Amino acid sequence: APDESDEVPLIILEPSVCSALDNGAVTLEGKIAANELDLAMGKYGFARVSYPKPDSLSHLLTAAESFFSSPQEFRDQYTFGDYGNDKGGYTSVGVESVNPKSGVKDHVQNYVFRDDLQFDHHAPTLASPGVAYFKEMSSLTKCLNSLSSVALDLPLDHFNDVTFPSLPDDKNGLALRITNYEPVSGIRYGEHTDYQMFTILYTGEEEGLQVKLPNGEFSDVTFGDGFVVNAGDFWAGITKGRWRSVTHRVKGGGARITVPFFTGPRGSWKVNVDGEEVTAGEWLNRRLTKSNE
Ligand SMILES: O=C(O)CCC(=O)C(=O)O
Numbered sequence: 001a002p003d004e005s006d007e008v009p010l011i012i013l014e015p016s017v018c019s020a021l022d023n024g025a026v027t028l029e030g031k032i033a034a035n036e037l038d039l040a041m042g043k044y045g046f047a048r049v050s051y052p053k054p055d056s057l058s059h060l061l062t063a064a065e066s067f068f069s070s071p072q073e074f075r076d077q078y079t080f081g082d083y084g085n086d087k088g089g090y091t092s093v094g095v096e097s098v099n100p101k102s103g104v105k106d107h108v109q110n111y112v113f114r115d116d117l118q119f120d121h122h123a124p125t126l127a128s129p130g131v132a133y134f135k136e137m138s139s140l141t142k143c144l145n146s147l148s149s150v151a152l153d154l155p156l157d158h159f160n161d162v163t164f165p166s167l168p169d170d171k172n173g174l175a176l177r178i179t180n181y182e183p184v185s186g187i188r189y190g191e192h193t194d195y196q197m198f199t200i201l202y203t204g205e206e207e208g209l210q211v212k213l214p215n216g217e218f219s220d221v222t223f224g225d226g227f228v229v230n231a232g233d234f235w236a237g238i239t240k241g242r243w244r245s246v247t248h249r250v251k252g253g254g255a256r257i258t259v260p261f262f263t264g265p266r267g268s269w270k271v272n273v274d275g276e277e278v279t280a281g282e283w284l285n286r287r288l289t290k291s292n293e
């Protein structure tokens, strides 16, 4: 029988824990949070993380609502290439298919910021809250990476060295996406695992996200009070399966905007995939290209 208590765990992450980690200090609260993260990623691959929402989030959501309802020709000015291109920008409905095997396009349009240093080409109303929110999420990424180092008994900076480049011609693996789901029934965003390290998702209050539980059932996971954080495929690889990259999807319903922030290794980081050594940048591009086919 399914375990009725199966539920994605809640982790309370105090900003003071993050600032201590930033200063190289692992407090008792830090150790507790690291342990909770380890348990959540090991069993569910997902956690609900209570952490203050930055002020820039509400500005970003307001700007996004008006952007996505502006004329299609206006939105199309900010398409700079296929979904996943280096410059980010707008992708209209009918392009993306996160589960290419399904043969179905997702019922979404989205806007992506991929590089925190180059925002000049972006839609002006989105760019200003976008830059601010990107910075806030980069700090939260640092905190989650430090907690991961503690959880996995590695030097505190280990995963931040994986994510944040030290050389100017390297790229970070961070991307901010604003997703606008069409109000339709049925699955709106296909079953998939995330490609990289953590996804830090603002779900809003509207249900939609469904996560596969250890008992095999899909469960609704909405957490408007904070963030839903999950481990992607790189984490499963790096930890040799100690952390799980878990299947999820988005079910139908009313109009919904969510804001995932994807984190991952910097572009030059070397990864071994099926016996082949590739850079994380190359590997990510292959996965993104597939979702346009
Ligand atoms: O919007 C959501 O609730 C989930 C989105 C998601 O899974 C993704 O963008 O990878």
Ligand SMILES: [Fe+2]
Pocket (backbone or CB within 6 Å): 192, 193, 194, 199, 248
């Ligand atoms: Fe996802």
